Amino acid sequence: MRILHFIDTAGSDECFVYVKNVDKLQVISSTQLHVYFTSTDAAVATNDRILLTCATGYTDEVALKLAEYMFATNIGGGSVLTVDATNFDAKLESVAYTAGS
Numbered sequence: 001m002r003i004l005h006f007i008d009t010a011g012s013d014e015c016f017v018y019v020k021n022v023d024k025l026q027v028i029s030s031t032q033l034h035v036y037f038t039s040t041d042a043a044v045a046t047n048d049r050i051l052l053t054c055a056t057g058y059t060d061e062v063a064l065k066l067a068e069y070m071f072a073t074n075i076g077g078g079s080v081l082t083v084d085a086t087n088f089d090a091k092l093e094s095v096a097y098t099a100g101s
Contacts, residue, residue: 006050007084008095019070025063033059051096058091
């Protein structure tokens with residue numbers, strides 16, 4: 001089972017999402033990408049969302065990297081992909097989580 005580990009602030013603002021719960025990756029501008037996933041809160045009827053802010057013009061590359069990790073085979077490789085602005089990719093600038101959006 002694969003997991004995406006999103007970090008806004010290490011140690012205080014992190015979110016782990018099973019890849020099977022990701023409903024959609026949506027490039028919304030040249031600097032922003034939404035990752036929608038099923039909410040774990042039964043009171044929330046809509047999907048939760050992670051907003052990734054990227055360097056201008058690189059959202060498609062960041063989305064592709066996520067998609068390749070989520071759906072490509074990785075025999076013998078890691079099963080957790082950490083997504084944060086300092087370690088993921090120089091093109092990723094920030095991560096923000098919103099419940100039920």
